[in-house]
Amino acid sequence: MYADIITIGDEILIGQVVDTNSVFIASELNSSGIRVRMIRSIADAVDDISKTLDDSIQNSDIVILTGGLGPTNDDITKNALAAYFGSRLVIHEESLRHIRSFLSSRGVKVTERNTRQAQVPENCKVLINKHGSAPGMVFRKGKKMIISLPGVPYEMRALVTEEVIPVLHKEFSLPCRLHRTVLTTAVAESMMADTLEDWEKTLTENIALAYLPSPGLLRLRLSVTGSDKKRTENLLEKKLAELINLVGEKNIFGFDDDTLASVVGRLLLEKRATLSVAESCTGGNIAHMITGVPGSSAYFKGSVTAYSNEIKTNVLGVQEHDIQTCGAVSREVVEQMAKGIRAKFETDYAISTSGIAGPEGGTKEKPLGTTWIAIATPKQVISKKFLLGDHRGRNITKASLYALNMLRNVLMQVC
């Protein structure tokens, strides 16, 4: 069973927005055992939509389109679909009622422009969009299914999980395709490939391993396809155990949708321990990552971003003398920052960072990317120096991840 995904909108082709919709749809289809053959972004142009639909319908069983259903003049998907299927636009009464009540409940005046959104091609089945005013539409051509969805990400997402996936399961008899992803920090892709090379050669055709690197992280995704769910699950579990063994448990911080922040959060909850953070070079990003996890207020008391030396001394109690003699980016300062925030915020654990994120500020002794990270625990303070790169954004991301990973390692050792 194959699917094509088509994103409609000039904004992607001119490089103004990243297409995050396709990745979400692809992930949902894959979990349902549907392979994505191709993802395409094309222009808001009737001719391009029609030609692309021809090719996709010929090569795949399912075609999912997003975008071009908005209320503005550059949105022409609905007209293009009506023309393609030789249908005409009619008002869909249920959608009209929904749009009116949806907008009124938000105190928005319903305009002529809004009511036009209730028009759909006569030959389609409508999917009501709970989170917005543009409805989803399902068309059929022979045994093929063509589904058009709005491009606003959270509207599209809700329609995919609540409407589209159930419709596809009802319509098609789907194979079983399962994935597990192993998450590691700071391991080079080529070194990992050398470690896993012999094992990879033993994998049969229905098993695939993919390397997914990003700054500070390397994800290893294992996929297994089969006809029987139980047998496929068993095979995946067996191969996953082999992979974990080769990578080494201590190098793995989590699986699948885990993040370092969510893993650290679980460990702190288990220990009923609290955390505070003192950030210099990471500038608030560690706190942002931690508080991105729902429920983090149960263990995270707060943080100080000490971007000036004055805040390091006045608020965190770092000795001015040490900043003068060792520099703000030093073991002495970062350890005092960790101790200082832990005492002030009265937490069990604390993280601190101080580094040269760039693009300015590097010296011969402390080149751009030099970063000190410390962890304060009820018993001790440990610290470590990292040499990151010369890119500000990546340095902030990497330093934040390595800091959370240092805390994770400490928490794993505490019984």
Next chain:
Amino acid sequence: MYADIITIGDEILIGQVVDTNSVFIASELNSSGIRVRMIRSIADAVDDISKTLDDSIQNSDIVILTGGLGPTNDDITKNALAAYFGSRLVIHEESLRHIRSFLSSRGVKVTERNTRQAQVPENCKVLINKHGSAPGMVFRKGKKMIISLPGVPYEMRALVTEEVIPVLHKEFSLPCRLHRTVLTTAVAESMMADTLEDWEKTLTENIALAYLPSPGLLRLRLSVTGSDKKRTENLLEKKLAELINLVGEKNIFGFDDDTLASVVGRLLLEKRATLSVAESCTGGNIAHMITGVPGSSAYFKGSVTAYSNEIKTNVLGVQEHDIQTCGAVSREVVEQMAKGIRAKFETDYAISTSGIAGPEGGTKEKPLGTTWIAIATPKQVISKKFLLGDHRGRNITKASLYALNMLRNVLMQVC
């Protein structure tokens, strides 16, 4: 002049990574007057690469491929290209020297796997990859140009700006296509469309307006195409002035690549003023956005994330009585937070936030998304309540943007 972009890699089709490369390449090509006809993501499979190349070469003048050049076994682009162009892989000596010195300088041992990356199809022109080990490659087929680049984003980006764009300008006589983007916060797309509708109808075919909404932001991109650079620039400036007039200057926080954090930073620098932040619901994200701007240490002294009430009282000096009677999400508390951080960090201005980000914590009186934001200045404290939505991540983003925009409005009024 048309271009196709092809991203190669199973990881996109299975929904594990977002394709950020295409958007960057599309943006660079557009700035050079090259229109992107189609962006495609396809599998790491020789057959798919070959078929897609056929279609792209037939329909576009330039084809740019990324991905599949890594050191691992799932990377097959180089073999596919050699087969497609009837060429064979040979060692490129300069690339080999570069890979050796690149890896040694980072203390990485050079393996057989790394040296294989210096192999390229004999018929291509090599683009040396300063930031990594996989070289870029340029092929020709008749008048068409096909360029293969590594998929690691920062390696690809450097190759595009430093090598690919100059090569294209040398090879093709390019038309002039210019864009300006107007940046606004918190204006609904359909309301803006009503405001601009009549004006949009007057635009000739070589002028396009696109609506680009994202949480808390609405960007309006104006594009003009012409043969003469000066005339195209003049037309764009004229139309931009009309657009600014219709949208209203007070609703516009910046243009093009500006961010609210960079705009606020410029205003603070101009006034030689300093800033501190006290965050509750935004959890460090405002500090993270501010410190993402290079040079922000000149005006940003730091922040406190006060995630527990204890930190709000002990560190920021909020009256415990007010938290008990008015709640942490209230005008009283958020104003005390702003005053408290401003005094403690000795800055000219301060921002504070307190809200219910979700998914838990909403009540009938204070539903999910209720958010108070305050700005403290040398003269006063102002505060405002916002009703955001029910999605944690979007609430954090919106509250951060609205807070920075409130500060911007205050700074614009101060002479």
